[in-house]
Amino acid sequence: MQITLKIDGQEKQFSNDFVKARVFRNALKMNEKMRQEGNEISVETFDEMIAFVVNVFENQFTMDDVWDGLEAGKLQDEIMRVFNSVLNIGGLETKSIINDEEGK
Numbered sequence: 001m002q003i004t005l006k007i008d009g010q011e012k013q014f015s016n017d018f019v020k021a022r023v024f025r026n027a028l029k030m031n032e033k034m035r036q037e038g039n040e041i042s043v044e045t046f047d048e049m050i051a052f053v054v055n056v057f058e059n060q061f062t063m064d065d066v067w068d069g070l071e072a073g074k075l076q077d078e079i080m081r082v083f084n085s086v087l088n089i090g091g092l093e094t095k096s097i098i099n100d101e102e103g104k
Contacts, residue, residue: 006069006070007069019056024087027052033045050066052083
């Protein structure tokens with residue numbers, strides 16, 4: 001799994017080829033919380049999601065690196081891509097919360 005962040009004006013790519021089972025467990029817990037919040041995801045939940053991404057990549061970068069290194073319009077998609085990648089590793093698949101709500 002990979003993520004690219006803009007840090008100090010340069011794009012830097014980070015990867016992790018071993019995702020711990022505990023990270024999968026944390027993804028399940030985060031998924032439950034996001035479903036409860038629906039389209040009204042709080043700032044605190046976004047912080048938790050970004051902390052989750054940092055954890056997935058074993059702290060190779062910080063939460064501030066993510067907040068400052070991703071374009072605002074791509075933030076949610078990139079976080080959900082990483083999140084879904086972890087769930088897929090465990091055999092599950094989710095859809096974006098916003099897409100789920102729009103489809104109803």
